[in-house]
Amino acid sequence: GAGVSQSPRYKVAKRGQDVALRCDPISGHVSLFWYQQALGQGPEFLTYFQNEAQLDKSGLPSDRFFAERPEGSVSTLKIQRTQQEDSAVYLCASSLPGSYGYTFGSGTRLTVV
Amino acid sequence: GNSVTQMEGPVTLSEEAFLTINCTYTATGYPSLFWYVQYPGEGLQLLLKATKADDKGSNKGFEATYRKETTSFHLEKGSVQVSDSAVYFCAFLNNAGNMLTFGGGTRLMVKP
Numbered sequence: 138g139a140g141v142s143q144s145p146r147y148k149v150a151k152r153g154q155d156v157a158l159r160c161d162p163i164s165g166h167v168s169l170f171w172y173q174q175a176l177g178q179g180p181e182f183l184t185y186f187q188n189e190a191q192l193d194k195s196g197l198p199s200d201r202f203f204a205e206r207p208e209g210s211v212s213t214l215k216i217q218r219t220q221q222e223d224s225a226v227y228l229c230a231s232s233l234p235g236s237y238g239y240t241f242g243s244g245t246r247l248t249v250v
Numbered sequence: 251g252n253s254v255t256q257m258e259g260p261v262t263l264s265e266e267a268f269l270t271i272n273c274t275y276t277a278t279g280y281p282s283l284f285w286y287v288q289y290p291g292e293g294l295q296l297l298l299k300a301t302k303a304d305d306k307g308s309n310k311g312f313e314a315t316y317r318k319e320t321t322s323f324h325l326e327k328g329s330v331q332v333s334d335s336a337v338y339f340c341a342f343l344n345n346a347g348n349m350l351t352f353g354g355g356t357r358l359m360v361k362p
Binding site: 141148154168171173177178180181182185187192228230234235237238239241242243244 | 254282284286292293294295296299302304339341343347348349350351352353355
């Protein structure tokens with residue numbers, strides 16, 4: 138597609154509920170990134186894929202967070218047993234390898250109540 | 251560890267005023283440096299970049315120069331417009347090219 142598409146745009150979850158956030162990268166972009174942006178803060182790195190391989194997951198805050206990209210295109214970020222501190226905007230970005238240009242999606246705003 | 255420090259906002263200016271948003275970084279080696287902008291209700295957009303020392307990135311009247319000696323990448327614009335009101339993020343890309351580290355963002359408000 139023309140840009141990085143994320144869905145849903147907004148998600149309200151009850152504490153303890155599991156959520157799944159979807160990212161559709163730009164066609165042909167092999168690198169895909171997830172970031173977490175808390176209110177009033179800068180984005181923080183969560184994880185990175187090159188094709189279907191998850192090469193870095195050092196930023197995932199706990200084992201409740203899990204990301205996958207099984208066919209090297211669409212990616213899903215799953216959060217189990219959501220907590221209030223998980224409330225944030227989750228941003229996805231994609232790029233070509235060696236490129237300086239990350240294209241970000243509009244994000245999914247997750248609110249845990 | 252690696253980090254980016256940028257001036258706290260909000261920065262409030264009148265239209266046509268001069269803008270400076272300071273940014274310094276701590277990183278190993280010589281990373282590529284970026285400014286991203288986030289308009290209300292929208293995603294992050296790349297504003298400008300510089301990939302080596304003394305490079306000047308520029309776009310839409312904004313400029314920033316990669317200063318290796320002071321590990322800085324300050325954003326400037328000579329005459330701001332109301333439409334420049336947004337949050338601006340300074341960032342650097344690690345040498346492996348697989349992780350952007352962002353500053354906390356600076357909100358700019360331009361009044362007519």
